[in-house]
Amino acid sequence: MKPKPYMNPYLAGFFLGLVLLATIYMTGRGLGASGAVKSAVIATVEVAAPEHYDNTQFYAEYDEKHPEGPLRNWLVFEILGVLAGAFLSGVIANRAAIKLEKGPRIRNGLRITAAVLGGILFGFGSQLGRGCTSGSALSGMAVMSFGGILTMGAIFGSAYALAYFVRKLWLK
């Protein structure tokens, strides 16, 4: 079966804006993504290296601020929903399939390596910048946060600046 076409970008944006608005209205906070991965990291450290967890300042402070544990977290539940929602959409639109997407000139191995490396950079940057494209840039824009909009500018600015140098990953 052929995948169905994507939604009109403006319409999708409008709906996404409404979801974000409803979130702010109900909960007073915006959307996010990287925070859920952070929770997973902290939960993993707590289980895998309990001694290290107790003795490291960063985790100890986190533990103190989050007595309910890293996984009982708003963003963790939200991301579980994202997984479900994206899967649902993929199934409806015939897009759910095991697949590797890449530029035409590179091999699978390089694509995976680049994705992991990109993930490392993005993950690291999201912690330094206190949020990623969702939590900082998009939600920040909705509430006119200076820091959020600044981070948004930095993300897209630096991506544009580097695009030329990594064009082989993506273009013919």
Next chain:
Amino acid sequence: MGPLVPEIFSNEFNLVIAFFVGIGFGFILEQAGFSSTKKLVGLFYGYDFTVLKVFFTAGITAMIGVLLLGHFDLLDLNLIYVNPTFLWSAIIGGCIMGAGFVIGGFCPGTSICAAAIGKLDGMAFVVGSFFGIFIFTEGYPLLEDIYLAENWGAVRFDRFLGISPELFAFLLTLIAVVAFFAVTQIENRANKLRTDFSKGRVTRNFALGFIPFAIIALLAFTPSRQEYIQQEIREARQQKKCVFKEISADKLAFELIHNHYKINLIDVRDNEKFKEYHLPLAINIPVDSMNKREWNEYFTQKHNINIFYADVDTTAKKACLLARFLGKSENYILRESTGQFRDIFYNLTPPPPDAHKDDINLYRFRFQAAADMLNLENALKKFTQPVKKKVKKIQGGCS
């Protein structure tokens, strides 16, 4: 009034909301094509600007929506989470994220969507972001200085520029609309398509682009609900057209002694004056903070009557007028001022022995009432002061 958490929805239920909001979020990201890495990076090579269109439209929709809800007093903008600004970490973190974006082809949210529908590169990105965050948490001592430097707090962009939020929304929307037009041109050129300039198409796009500006104009040129209330109060006072239900000091004392549980005696002066002296059994709600949500229930309930008092009659009247806009409670004002009430009951001078019988009775009543009120206040100390409700600023972001 929003936000509904934690007053109307509990913090527990908030997690359920999170799940359902996430479903909507994930569904739309996937529908928009954000699960496809090629569609995402198209932004940086000029062949597909979906990301910019979706992202900007969503941001502007939500931003105007937030202003609109605030305008009609449906959402307390002072309580919602505004991401704080730490200047250097915002810029440096953003630049590193940008590198991750163009190398990895995703951002965290989109990689999770891609992974959800079986994209292997999306899964690889998620694994990478896990380790990237791990590097941060482990390396935190080295990064702490830069992470915490230049803390500007929760600065809003409009305040930073010194302009009104409506003007900022206007400017950002203008940038977005111009960008939409420009990137469509670039996109069509890159994909060797011709831009559709047919009359119907142009009219439709103009009409759609006009909507956000119309809403912003509405926000900018009509008074918000708060402004409207203030204006109504001012006019009502100028025209003296409002009739207040008044209660005299003696009647109040009598009611306090016999029916204190049916009365909210509200001191609308500021906190310091309240601490200095206040009427027995009074609570303090300064007139300027009456519309705060922590006092909301006093003005929406129908069981007790509210009696306002202050040092000057105009303040009490203002409070009484304001209360009419805040809810359906029954409101009275004390005819006497704070000082007069004190003089009547606590600076009593005994009448001369040959005084009229009524005067002597009144003196006796007041003498007894003064003592009764104090006794009552002491007895009820624990029960009459409002439970201090902590209105917590909401925490958000990615922590």
